[in-house]
Amino acid sequence: MITFNDNGIYCARAGVYIDPWKPVDRAIITHAHSDHARWGMKHYLAHHLSVPVMKYRLGSDISVQALGYGEVIEMNGVKISLHPAGHIWGSAQVRLECNGEIWVVSGDYKIADDGISQAFEPVPCQHFITESTFGLPIYNFPAHQSVHDDINNWWRQNQAEGKNSVLFAYALGKAQRVISHLDPSIGKIFTHGAVDNVNKLYIENDGYLPATQRIDATVDKKDIQGAMIIAPPSASNSPWLRRFEPYKLGVCSGWMQLRGTRRRQGADRGFVLSDHADWGQLNVAVKETGASHIYVTHGYKSHFARWLTDAYHLNAREVETLYTGEQADDTLDLEQADNKSDESIQ
Amino acid sequence: MRAFSKLFTEIDQTTSTNEKIHALVRYFETADPKDAVWTVALLTGKRPKRTVKTGELWTWCGELLDMPSWLFAESYHMVGDLAETITLLLPPSEEHIEYSLHQVLLSLIALGDKNEAQRREYITSMWQHLPPGELFVFNKLITGGFRMGVSDKIVIKALAKHFSVDENIVAHRLTGSWDARTVSLNELITIEGDSADISKPYPFYLAYPLETDPHELGEVSEWQVERKYDGIRGQIIVRDSQLFVWSRGEDLLTEKFVEFHPLVGILPNGTVIDGEILPMVGDRIQPFHVMQTRTGRKNITKKVLQEAPLVMLCYDLLENDGIDIRHLSLQERRQLLEEVIMNAKHRLNDLPLHLSPIVQVDSWENVIAERQRSREFNCEGLMLKRKNSDYKTGRRRGDWWKWKVDPFSIDGVLIYAQRGHGRRANLYTDFTFAVWDGDELVPFAKAYSGLTDKELVEVDTWIKKNTLDKFGPVRSVTPLQVFEIGFEGINPSPRHRSGIALRFPRILRWRKDKTVKEANTRADLLELLKAQL
The missing domain is CATH 3.40.50.10890 (Rossmann fold)
Structure with missing residues (x-):
């Protein structure tokens, strides 16, 4: 149901991309960080808390449909819903279901409750697309x-x-x-x-x-x-x-x-x-979905995929994307013009 | 361990020299004296010999964690520090036990006589009973290379403050061989009279590189100009009819340097000379690699002694007739040095001591011209010393300057990259460069330094996008980027594919303006080598 192509993560049946990195007709956006919510899509679909940020960053004239967590819409027989990802306020996992086949695109997420974003919710599925920004056992974040x-x-x-x-x-x-x-x-x-x-x-x-x-x-x-x-x-x-x-x-x-x-x-x-899952959380997240097919995107992809294969005998593979995750030097927001503060104090 | 670990954290969390000094002073005020002396030993590089092998730690930790070895290895490559990797991977201990620093160090020293099972038992038990901060410090203690972002200067300043003793005296007391097991900090720093330790060298006075136009130094007549030799800086001490030869790294090298053994009885008791130890045949100084064939060897054969006989080129006299004369002017000390050498020469014909010749100059233009000739003498450049300067402690600006010749340079192509360690962990910062040999690129140098932090991040990003292959921690990259590599010398080396080895290679510039085809060739390197020999 889902394929990975040069534009991004694609659902052909619904005719929609998730967090595409090239301009396409229809895009579902997991959250409003600039490596996931990019400029140039004809129509956007996102959680209603992401909408104001996207309008502010991508332009108030973008065409965007807002959705709440758990609300289901249908596109050509594919049932699509958003579920809390716990990454930042308004961040969502995208669930797609068709003929009993269920995929979850988790975007960026963390399980630990940060006291401000709606907490991550495990969504059972067969196919789970996960990030791996901190996918090594050296990353164990404190409470x-x-x-x-x-x-x-x-x-x-x-x-x-x-x-x-x-x-x-x-x-x-x-x-x-x-x-x-x-x-x-x-x-x-x-x-x-x-x-x-x-x-x-x-x-x-x-x-x-x-x-x-x-x-x-x-x-x-x-x-x-x-x-x-x-x-x-x-x-x-x-x-x-x-x-x-x-x-x-x-x-x-x-x-x-x-x-x-x-x-x-x-x-x-x-x-x-961090707003990302550490090693322990990544492991829990993967196991809780019950998925047997895991697609590992941005981060320590090859290590985490190998670990999932070795340790849990899952069918895990790496997927090339243009997401950047949390950068050591955090250039995540750099491209935003609003970062340049030229206001001075007298 | 708790107090020491707290000190470590405080120092690790600041970049300010003053705050580091304050943290140390606070520590000395409250620390158990038995621990404090070990802290000083650790911070000034006098750590006990390692008793546990890296491979053992690796195995024991892997077994304790039940983690596949590839995952452990990948984690290590990412962290770039074994002690930290182990600390991050081990589960938090459920039950904490308080150990004192000196207890831990004595136990570690004692492990040297224990078998593997006993060593394992001790280390893994400690791993399960230390809280995270102390666990990291403990792992640093067993893995060696304990650097805490504290220079000797900072330790000296803190001790001087704590004991209200002059910094120069503290510096002197800390040099040489003392043992944290037998001496207390109080004895070491405050007890008068050095009779107990006749081997004690003086702290070396070191020069900063000259970065301004020499004309700004004032009248040339106020300066003594010498050549800057490339050997081992050392002190020769004769006291009580005994000889001690110290290197600048404070290694006692008396046994290795047999050429100096006849000096007992020739130099008067109470003589300390500062100079450069070098191989010299006739009156020709030999290149540094000849010296290396000498220092690396355990047994010194007759052949080696003939091929690389050592002498000291003497710079300075620090103690004369048992009196510390460092406060005298360089001019006065030089005069005394000349007398000492002349008298010794009368007693021993082929004296292994020579005066470092004074380069005769009457203008800065002369000085500039002499600097250009440095390589003719197998020298690195010039030393400029103010004639009325006293002999200071450590690296200081103002009176002594080193003025090296510009390095050799070669444009090389980046072909391999590896992740760095410590501050550079996680970034590809250790590079291998190649030159053309016909159509083939032959590696000729590894370099780690010379780029700014910003450039490092840029190169790192480029490497990740242009990786051809990965073998373990090493990536081979598309040969596209040209860098100008600077180095101080070039020596023949049968062990390297290029046939040469460079001295102090580093990156001078990223030549984004050059294409790969414009990089230098192996023939260019061999030409430099020929010119030097």
């Missing part, structure tokens, strides 16, 4: 609440030393996740323009966030003291950061599990916080 506690403690400590705290988290998803767990009683929270734009969409459409202030011309540098500043990783090494001096720099990413990556980032602290 997310303990990481948020570490972040708040780090903020308190920096503040006590008379320093600001700058934290890198990509604008869509991770930034809202981090902000929602900050303790606003510690001090002021400022945001980079790219983060603030997405925050507004989140607050309008989904939920509550602690009060934050956008860094722009109205902000007085004197007011930024012992503060927390949330910025996308693309702000790294930019003159934009200078105004926060003296500051400590933290990075939130699953890659921070490795000391080498942590040190290469040149950050003071690396927080192991």
Whole structure:
């Protein structure tokens, strides 16, 4: 029912692609990150929480149909529904069923509840398409609440030393996740323009966030003291950061599990916080679907596919895609023009 | 272990020198003195000999985890550090036991006399009883190469602060051979008189590379110019009718360097000379690879002694008649050095000590011209030393500069790449380069350094998209990218397919402007080799 071609993941019967990387007529989008929701499709279908972000990033004039979790639509006899993927707010797995054959395209996902996205839901199927960004047993992420506690403690400590705290988290998803767990009683929270734009969409459409202030011309540098500043990783090494001096720099990413990556980032602290599944979660996710055919996309594809074949005797194979997953240097949001913040402080 | 592991984490989480010093001072204030002396030993490179083999750790960990060996290997290649890989893979321990650092180190040393089953029992039991932070530190202790992002300078500063002792004195006390098993930190740093250890060398004064125009250094007459030799920097010490030869890496090389044995009785007691140890035949300095044939050998045969007889080219006198004279000016020390050498020469005809000749110059233009001639003397460049400078500790700017000649360079084609280690783990950063030999590309150099972090990421991305084949951790890539490779010297090497081996190869530039066809040839390399011999 599903094939992989040069445009993306394709269901010929329904005439629809899932997260295609080339312009096609009809595309179902798992979530609004730029490597999955690309520009140029004639018609889009996505979860209703992804729609405002897609309109904001791809243009307000795109043709897009919104769907809720569990809502079923039919395309030429193929029953299609979206189910929570737990990756970021609005992220979905796509379930396709026809004549008793069931496929699930999971996009990016994590099982661990992050307290902001609707939690991952296992969907039984025969064919499961999974990512493998952290598909090696060295990736075992800590419980997310303990990481948020570490972040708040780090903020308190920096503040006590008379320093600001700058934290890198990509604008869509991770930034809202981090902000929602900050303790606003510690001090002021400022945001980079790219983060603030997405925050507004989140607050309008989904939920509550602690009060934050956008860094722009109205902000007085004197007011930024012992503060927390949330910025996308693309702000790294930019003159934009200078105004926060003296500051400590933290990075939130699953890659921070490795000391080498942590040190290469040149950050003071690396927080192991990812929106992807770690090794344990990937294994659980695959097993819970009950699928016997597994297609492994972006990440440690060959290793994870080999492991699934060896350990569980599943029919697992690698699939080439253009998804990037969580990047060590997190260029995920780089292509977005809204990351360039030229607003300055007087 | 808890305090040491906390120290490690604090130092690992900062890039600021001051914060590292503060963390160390805080540690010294509260640490068990028995642990503290081991901490200093570990941080200054005096770690005990390894008693557990890498292969054993690999096997034991694999068995404990019941994980296929290919998956373990892939994990290791990704992490780039065995200690960290094991730490990440082992399940968290259910029951923690508190061990002290010195206990652990003594147990590790004792493993040297134990059989495999006993070693295995100890290590795997520790693995199951340490919390994650301490587990990582423990694994670093057993796998060697314990680097913590702390230089000797930082340790010295922290100790000086903690004990309120001058930094130079701390530096001196830390040199030479002391044993963390028998000495306490307090004794080591604060007890007056060095009578206990007559072998102790002085900390070496090291120069920074000159990066400005030499004219900016002021009057040329204020400077002493010498050649920069490419041997082993060392100190020759005669005290109490005993000889000690130290390398800059603080290895005691007295036994290996038999040429210097006659110096007892020739040099007065209480003499310490700083210089470069080199092979010299007649008055011709031999290239560095001749030296390597000498240092790599356990047994020194007559033949070796004839082919590569060692001498020291003496730079400086640090102790004269048992008195530390490092505070005197270079000019005064040089005069005393000349007297010491002259007197010794009267007593021993073929004295294995020569003065490092002073290059006569009366203008910076002379200096520039002399630098260009360095390779004629098998030298790396020039040393510029201010005549009124005292002998400082460690690497300092201002009074001494090294001014190397520009490296040789060759354009090579990137053909293989391997993942790096440590900070570069996870990225393809270890490269093999080739030159043309007819229609064939022959590997001639491996290089790891020279690119910026940004370029490394760019090359890494390119490699992943242009992989032809994978063998284990190595990828062969489409030969398309040309890099300019710099190196200090070139030597014949029958072991390499290209027939040559380079000294200190590194990447100078990514030549995106060049096509593969424009890379250099093996004939070009052989020509450089011929010119040098």
